[in-house]
Amino acid sequence: MLTNQKYSSKLCALAIDEAHVIKQWGTSTNNKLVAFRDCYSRLHEFRSLAPSVHMIALTATATKSTRDTIFAVLLMDNPCVIFESPNKDNIAYVVEYMSRDEDLEHYFSWLVEELREKKEHCDRTIIYCQTIKQCGLLYATLKAALGNDMRIGNGCTNNCLIEMLHSCTPSANKESIIKSFSEECGVIRVLIATIAFGMGVNCQAVSRVIHFGPAKNIESYAQETGRAGRSGSQAVAYLLYNGILLNHVEWDVKSYVRNDMCRRTTILKHFDEDASPHPVLHLCCDYCASKCECGSSDCGTLTMYPSKVPRKEPESKLRSRGVTNEQREAVLEKLTTYHKMLISNLVSTSAKTELKTLTGISLVLGFSELQIQQVLENLRNLFSLLDICKFVEIWDMMHAHKILSIIKEIFKDVQDNTCNVANAEYEIDDTGLLEDWETIIEDDELFAMAVENLSVSQLDESFTEQSANLSGASLDMSLLADVLDNI
Numbered sequence: 369m370l371t372n373q374k375y376s377s378k379l380c381a382l383a384i385d386e387a388h389v390i391k392q393w394g395t396s397t398n399n400k401l402v403a404f405r406d407c408y409s410r411l412h413e414f415r416s417l418a419p420s421v422h423m424i425a426l427t428a429t430a431t432k433s434t435r436d437t438i439f440a441v442l443l444m445d446n447p448c449v450i451f452e453s454p455n456k457d458n459i460a461y462v463v464e465y466m467s468r469d470e471d472l473e474h475y476f477s478w479l480v481e482e483l484r485e486k487k488e489h490c491d492r493t494i495i496y497c498q499t500i501k502q503c504g505l506l507y508a509t510l511k512a513a514l515g516n517d518m519r520i521g522n523g524c525t526n527n528c529l530i531e532m533l534h535s536c537t538p539s540a541n542k543e544s545i546i547k548s549f550s551e552e553c554g555v556i557r558v559l560i561a562t563i564a565f566g567m568g569v570n571c572q573a574v575s576r577v578i579h580f581g582p583a584k585n586i587e588s589y590a591q592e593t594g595r596a597g598r599s600g601s602q603a604v605a606y607l608l609y610n611g612i613l614l615n616h617v618e619w620d621v622k623s624y625v626r627n628d629m630c631r632r633t634t635i636l637k638h639f640d641e642d643a644s645p646h647p648v649l650h651l652c653c654d655y656c657a658s659k660c661e662c663g664s665s666d667c668g669t670l671t672m673y674p675s676k677v678p679r680k681e682p683e684s685k686l687r688s689r690g691v692t693n694e695q696r697e698a699v700l701e702k703l704t705t706y707h708k709m710l711i712s713n714l715v716s717t718s719a720k721t722e723l724k725t726l727t728g729i730s731l732v733l734g735f736s737e738l739q740i741q742q743v744l745e746n747l748r749n750l751f752s753l754l755d756i757c758k759f760v761e762i763w764d765m766m767h768a769h770k771i772l773s774i775i776k777e778i779f780k781d782v783q784d785n786t787c788n789v790a791n792a793e794y795e796i797d798d799t800g801l802l803e804d805w806e807t808i809i810e811d812d813e814l815f816a817m818a819v820e821n822l823s824v825s826q827l828d829e830s831f832t833e834q835s836a837n838l839s840g841a842s843l844d845m846s847l848l849a850d851v852l853d854n855i
């Protein structure tokens with residue numbers, strides 16, 4: 369045909385598509401084995417039949433050695449090379465192990481929620497499955513979880529947010545799915561597909577690619593994840609795996625999944641690229657993000673599989689109130705009185721055993737000017753024991769109860785059921801308070817003098833032990849731990 373004058377006069381170029389198969393199938397690395405398609409290595413013979421015609425070779429996945437083989441086989445001497453690096457800076461790579469203890473819904477419930485919330489504005493996602501059966505299972509799972517939210521509007525047929533595409537999809541459906549996916553505003557937001565999808569489709573606005581089970585090899589993985597982020601905006605590639613899903617993939621993917629090293633570097637090394645992590649570690653991959661200490665708001669969360677990202681508490685949950693100067697003063701006065709009461713109580717109950725020193729008194733009591741200061745600074749936000757433990761250094765729940773009861777008295781906006789432990793349990797026993805102490809507490813100067821005048825000589829070494837026992841007895845550590853757990 370090429371020697372026929374009629375045809376050859378109109379021949380403008382010889383194009384070899386998917387040219388990487390020249391190396392894969394046309395050559396043999398083992399001299400004893402014959403190449404699978406030996407004729408591929410003789411494609412250069414076309415040159416003698418059409419000597420003045422240009423030749424072009426195209427491939428999306430060629431390592432350097434594959435490129436060199438292509439040049440050699442096609443007798444391309446110093447060819448013009450148009451090369452695009454396989455490094456996609458705007459894709460972050462994440463690998464997530466799927467536990468046997470969790471069902472499928474667990475790993476996709478975040479997507480269901482997003483679809484329900486954002487509908488046709490949900491971030492566009494491709495979920496790649498290894499088999500048609502897995503496609504069906506995932507489709508059924510999402511459909512069951514979404515119910516009527518699976519579709520937008522009513523009546524018309526092409527309004528489904530999720531579609532499924534594989535080799536058995538009827539061709540009419542296939543066409544409409546591909547059409548929707550090649551338009552930025554197409555209704556389909558989530559496409560569950562086998563790897564058959566993607567050949568020749570120019571996917572628009574895909575910001576997530578999820579592999580439910582790894583791709584067959586790294587070249588395929590690079591190609592499939594490369595369908596995300598084509599507009600240049602930030603995208604993420606998640607790979608979900610477990611032991612079973614790893615069964616039928618090549619060794620390079622197995623090591624990609626299991627190795628504790630930068631995912632991007634692992635992919636790029638495969639293409640003989642000068643491989644280095646993304647300059648911003650938390651935009652690189654889950655491994656690099658774990659080393660990032662930049663502290664920006666998306667640091668760590670971008671590379672966390674969404675089912676693991678803790679849900680943010682809505683801002684409105686943080687209650688606040690207005691505080692007048694009079695109210696602040698009233699709280700200060702009551703807290704100061706309480707502080708003095710604690711000191712006098714300690715002194716009066718310990719006087720018989722003779723105190724050794726008062727230096728550590730605030731430490732022993734777990735209540736001092738520091739706590740008073742913290743209460744005053746955060747008065748706007750203190751409505752419960754939990755709030756108090758959040759904003760004030762509390763070492764003894766007795767003080768938290770007292771602080772709350774003072775706030776309740778002054779502001780009258782604290783609910784009674786803020787804690788299921790009776791306040792009475794934490795009221796300090798002041799019945800044994802000496803009468804003269806009551807007068808001393810009323811008077812600031814007298815109080816300061818009384819504390820100062822406690823003579824060191826009266827104090828006994830035994831106080832150290834006593835105080836340890838005393839503070840130990842009043843500490844309710846288990847309750848404190850409960851409260852802290854709930855923060």
Ligand SMILES: [Zn+2]
Pocket residue numbers: 629630631632633645646652653654655656657
């Ligand atoms: Zn990395």
Ligand SMILES: [Zn+2]
Pocket residue numbers: 649650660661662663664666667668
């Ligand atoms: Zn960071």
